[in-house]
Amino acid sequence: MSEDFYPELLKIFLSQGNQRVAIIERAIMENDFATLKNEIHSFKSESATFGAMQLHELISRINSLCHQEEKEQAFIEAQAIKESWQLVYSALHQ
């Protein structure tokens, strides 16, 4: 990866991550399972690509629950995403 490209990419990842977390939060509040499932799927690949492994593990677990249609458990676990993302955000933002 080119050196001057990395900060630009990171900026997009962080901004995109903020948006995804906001959408996930709203989906939890509105009990919108379809949106949750879709955002979780996309966020899973992004978190792994940027080496946010704790976040990735959490999202992978929720992704499996979504695929098994275990909605209630998926919504419960999803509540931990915001905190996990904030750790990633502050570490990468420095």
Place this chain on the structure above:
Amino acid sequence: MVETSLPSVLLIEDSPTLSLLYQDYLRHEKINLQLVAEGSKALEIIDQKTPDVVLLDLNLPDMDGINILKHIYENKLPCSVVIITAYGSVNVAVDAMRYGAFDFIEKPFTGKRLLVTLRNALDRRSLQHEIEQLRQDFRNSYHGFIGASLTMQSVYRIIDSAASSKATVFITGESGTGKEVCAEAIHQQSPRNKKPFIALNCAAIPHDLMESEIFGHVKGAFTGASSDRKGAAAQADGGTLFLDEICEMDIDLQSKLLRFIQTGKIQKVGGSTTESVDLRFICATNRNPLEEVSAGRFREDLYYRLHVIPIHLPALRERGSDVLLIANKFLTEYSAEEHKDFIGLSPECESIFSNYTWPGNVRELQNVMRNIVVLNNGKQIQPDMLPQSLKAVVTKTVKTSPSITHSTINSQKSTEPQEILPLWQVEKEAIERAIAYCHDNIPNAAALLGISPSTIYRKMQNWNQKQ
């Protein structure tokens, strides 16, 4: 700026972060990379100008990525698809392979992994392109020829290459293989195609008239020369002169032909002046020209002067499924001409046609098809519609036919010495029988006998001299 000669790659990825990252991975590749985030936009681009490679994320906001793959597969679009899949959805990717996906890569992946997969996909696409090109070059017909066999492809290629030159072409091949068709194809393919193509059959014209046929004559040159006449050479000026059955040419005339080829000048019979003509020579024979040279019947110097670009036309039996291709072509043509309903050959007939040796080659096949169409009705050609020559083959293929064995033995036993005839008489009877069978149609009789019509004419001349 987009370079159109570079291979095109379409990346379909809805995550802006990942899309940007993959773009960076591919930054040194010599490709035209297009990025889209939505399936509908991707389909638009694919239909407008199909990219060489599609990197396809299956999880798209407006549709399932698998629908894009199905669209490419069902429409047989010329591109390789690489599936980008999230960890845990490998089963989906394997399913995608059934719809023709070239490969899949699992997220997260390194830049190196993406490059290797993309280069493999581009290599595959390049090979597919070459195959498509070769298929396009593979011709089912060419000028007057019908044939898709490998042997004919090589004939077409020689004609393509030789056509633009003025070099003499020497065509060999059995009777009925299409030597005149080949000569015409060379002429039509050449820059001389707006000028005349003049064909002379050296066997069909009496020896004493041949010189006048080629070079022309002046008034009073011989008895019956009531006016000046242009010969074939002058008529073909600027074009092509085709001398068929060249080995039948009188040895004295061969030396005049050699001089003409060397100088490009002709002198009419009885004339005193010469004129220059610009010709391309094509000659043909169904004999082995070198054997004719060895036997002293064909001048060696003329042979080497003419034998510049040799083309050997394969016998029909060496052309595999061309037999059926040609048979069906003639069947369609003659059915239309004769207002019949034939649409094809029965599987039994296809087998008989494929196993028969076709001694008279395409000419024989042509006559057989005409014979069948004229004498029969129906949709499909059946074995009982085949002419006698092919029926004999059908009978021979029935290995355990006691009646045939019996009659063959009996006929051998019944031959008494006094019944044995000179060979020329046996040949004469066979030819006369064939002519009678074909209602005096000599070309048809020749095809059935597997010889050229000029051979029959020549033999008839000889019989007349004997009597």
